Amino acid sequence: MDITLIFFLGLFVALIGVIPPGLLNMTAAKISLKEGDTRGVMFSIGVCVIVLAQTYLAAIFARQLSNHLEIVDILQRVAFVIFVLITIYYFFIAKKEPKQVLEPARWSKKGRFFQGMFLSSINIFPIPYQAYMTITLASFGWLDFSQISIVAYVAGAAMGTFVMLYVYMFFFHRIKDKPITSQKSMNYLIGGITGIISIITLINIIKEM
Numbered sequence: 001m002d003i004t005l006i007f008f009l010g011l012f013v014a015l016i017g018v019i020p021p022g023l024l025n026m027t028a029a030k031i032s033l034k035e036g037d038t039r040g041v042m043f044s045i046g047v048c049v050i051v052l053a054q055t056y057l058a059a060i061f062a063r064q065l066s067n068h069l070e071i072v073d074i075l076q077r078v079a080f081v082i083f084v085l086i087t088i089y090y091f092f093i094a095k096k097e098p099k100q101v102l103e104p105a106r107w108s109k110k111g112r113f114f115q116g117m118f119l120s121s122i123n124i125f126p127i128p129y130q131a132y133m134t135i136t137l138a139s140f141g142w143l144d145f146s147q148i149s150i151v152a153y154v155a156g157a158a159m160g161t162f163v164m165l166y167v168y169m170f171f172f173h174r175i176k177d178k179p180i181t182s183q184k185s186m187n188y189l190i191g192g193i194t195g196i197i198s199i200i201t202l203i204n205i206i207k208e209m
Contacts, residue, residue, distance in 0.1 A: 003152045006143055010156025011163070013133045014051070016197070017126060018164035024119055028165045029172035031112060037169065039112045044165040046116025048158045051126060055157040056150065058130035063145040065135060083198040091191040130157065136200070 018025055024047055032040025134153065137143040143153060 003148065006149050006152040007156035007159075009137060009142060010055070010153035011160035012156075013130070013137075014055075014157040014160030015164050017129050018161050022123075024116075024123060025165055025168040027119065028116075029168040032169035033172050035112075039109055040169045041166070042109045043112040043116040044162050044169075046113040046118075047120040047165065048116075048162045050117050050120035051161045052154055052158045054120075054124075054126045055130045055154045058127045059134050059145070059150045059153060061127070062131045062134040062138070063150075065131070080198060080202055083195075087191050087195040087198055089191075091188065091195075126157075 028040050028044050028047070031043050134143060134145075138145065143149060
């Protein structure tokens with residue numbers, strides 16, 4: 001397998017996972033706005049350290065599951081339903097205005113790093129998400145479960161997470177100043193991406209029937 005391709009697959013999958021406004025990306029943006037880019041970056045690095053561990057565990061878990069095709073089939077169907085529901089939510093239900101983020105306390109750079117690690121560690125969504133995505137990529141032949149491929153994918157996932165956190169930090173002023181337009185566009189973007197994933201998952205399910 002092309003290690004560079006696997007790296008960018010990990011980066012792209014992580015980007016999708018971190019796009020929705022949530023605790024980690026909004027906290028990173030808020031810290032950067034209130035305390036400067038350095039502390040925002042330190043927080044983001046702390047997040048990515050945990051993402052490395054979570055994605056590696058997810059890949060190992062997926063490798064074990066890949067030997068049990070009946071479980072993989074069930075997971076694909078469950079994931080398809082989940083992605084369809086997420087798509088419907090962001091297109092038709094999601095609020096147009098973002099939730100107010102609490103004012104962060106002022107911490108040291110080292111404190112922000114460990115805060116990022118802590119908040120990332122209590123966010124367990126990346127583990128099942130990455131487990132499913134790695135199984136899906138492997139089913140298309142785009143990823144294998146060799147050690148070097150897993151390492152490349154994990155590195156890409158960590159980089160993708162950092163990139164999206166930095167994007168939130170960079171554009172936070174615009175998101176805050178134009179909440180309705182920005183949030184509405186973001187909802188449609190997320191819904192479009194999850195819709196595409198739903199279609200790909202459905203195609204994969206049909207092919208295996």
